[in-house]
Amino acid sequence: MDASAQTTIDLEREYVFQNYARYPIVITRGKGCHLYDVEGRKYLDFVSGIGVNAMGHAHPRLVKLIREQSATLIHNSNLYYNQYQGPLAKRLAEISGLQRSFFTNSGTEAMEGALKIARAWGNAISPEKFEIIALENSFHGRTLGALSITGQAKYRADFEPLLPGVRFVPANDIAALEAAFSDRTAAIVLEMIQGEGGIFPMTHEFAAKARELADRHQALLIADEIQCGVGRPGVYFAYQRTVPVIMPDVVAVAKPLAAGIPMGAIIANEKAAAAIKPGMHGTTFGGGALACRVALEVLDIIAELLPAIQRVGGYFHVELNELARKHSFVKEVRGFGLMLGVDLAFPGKQLVLDAMAEGLLINCTHETVLRFLPPYIVTEKDVDQAIKIIGKLFSKVK
Numbered sequence: 001m002d003a004s005a006q007t008t009i010d011l012e013r014e015y016v017f018q019n020y021a022r023y024p025i026v027i028t029r030g031k032g033c034h035l036y037d038v039e040g041r042k043y044l045d046f047v048s049g050i051g052v053n054a055m056g057h058a059h060p061r062l063v064k065l066i067r068e069q070s071a072t073l074i075h076n077s078n079l080y081y082n083q084y085q086g087p088l089a090k091r092l093a094e095i096s097g098l099q100r101s102f103f104t105n106s107g108t109e110a111m112e113g114a115l116k117i118a119r120a121w122g123n124a125i126s127p128e129k130f131e132i133i134a135l136e137n138s139f140h141g142r143t144l145g146a147l148s149i150t151g152q153a154k155y156r157a158d159f160e161p162l163l164p165g166v167r168f169v170p171a172n173d174i175a176a177l178e179a180a181f182s183d184r185t186a187a188i189v190l191e192m193i194q195g196e197g198g199i200f201p202m203t204h205e206f207a208a209k210a211r212e213l214a215d216r217h218q219a220l221l222i223a224d225e226i227q228c229g230v231g232r233p234g235v236y237f238a239y240q241r242t243v244p245v246i247m248p249d250v251v252a253v254a255k256p257l258a259a260g261i262p263m264g265a266i267i268a269n270e271k272a273a274a275a276i277k278p279g280m281h282g283t284t285f286g287g288g289a290l291a292c293r294v295a296l297e298v299l300d301i302i303a304e305l306l307p308a309i310q311r312v313g314g315y316f317h318v319e320l321n322e323l324a325r326k327h328s329f330v331k332e333v334r335g336f337g338l339m340l341g342v343d344l345a346f347p348g349k350q351l352v353l354d355a356m357a358e359g360l361l362i363n364c365t366h367e368t369v370l371r372f373l374p375p376y377i378v379t380e381k382d383v384d385q386a387i388k389i390i391g392k393l394f395s396k397v398k
């Protein structure tokens, strides 16, 4: 390894919390769908910062706009107005079918806010109404509240006890969902396509039942669209994928929203948003001028890219199915648009390393699921290159 890469790694070993198991490459720059490391190696980026760099790297429209806005106004706090928060909230209302937004700096903060909405909503009806229904294998973030509704022991174990009143049900199990609901339920939280849980979509029947039960018990339906929303499934939000659309009361978004500038949002209908009254919630950074202006531009670009996301995502899906047909260790190909997963009969860790050595960045989630979250600007040609590498690695599997 080159000396400068080694210095970077050594400094982190000594001074940074040792919570991440990083791959031993130091990324220095990106352009379009490619990243480059300090030693000059080029990688095709099918991770895109875990779904964040949706516009790829150094997108000319974003570079221009960030230059301009950073020379004008980056942040001015929520004590005053800026010119971009209102327009961005209006745009999110138009594309989501909901009404109001609150801006955060991350996904987990959006989920925390959504949980506070659920608590305030329930409390206003009865002090007993504080239960949250969440799904097994879900992932909602790392803060204590979001962790409390994350249905995976590996994330939770060291931090128990967490929030009381959370009931977990298996995804797509309608009977379990019915059994968990009562008048004590304040909210049900779902990812319409589970991300960390292995690219696992909810069935229309299950989501529709969640909507019906939430209505029957005066509970809120909260959709965590932090990974599966904002264009990635080929529609703006994963809940819009099926007809008729299953409207949540509250939606959390983040990852691709400002394409790498930290930003998330809670989008809510009027009744859920009204649970948060003046003074009940806030943030210092959220909704700054730069982040909001970038998000507006990102949404403009996504509007242009949606057909390409569907087309290239569809092509990628077909090509992955073709690999699955040839290799019996592929159990299933799942997902929509540019959120795809290949479920293997063995852990995927080694394949991720082998792909990296071949110049392709992919990731593995839920032990056995190769996860593909390429930038929305990806082309059929990029997909061909990725498929060629994956195909080569698959044919070497013994």
Ligand SMILES: *Cc1c(COP(=O)(O)O)cnc(C)c1O
Pocket: 106, 107, 108, 109, 111, 139, 140, 141, 142, 191, 195, 196, 224, 225, 226, 227, 228, 254, 255
């Ligand atoms: C990434 C993610 C989160 C957490 O977002 P952070 O920005 O990392 O806090 C929450 N929910 C889902 C579905 C996610 O994929």
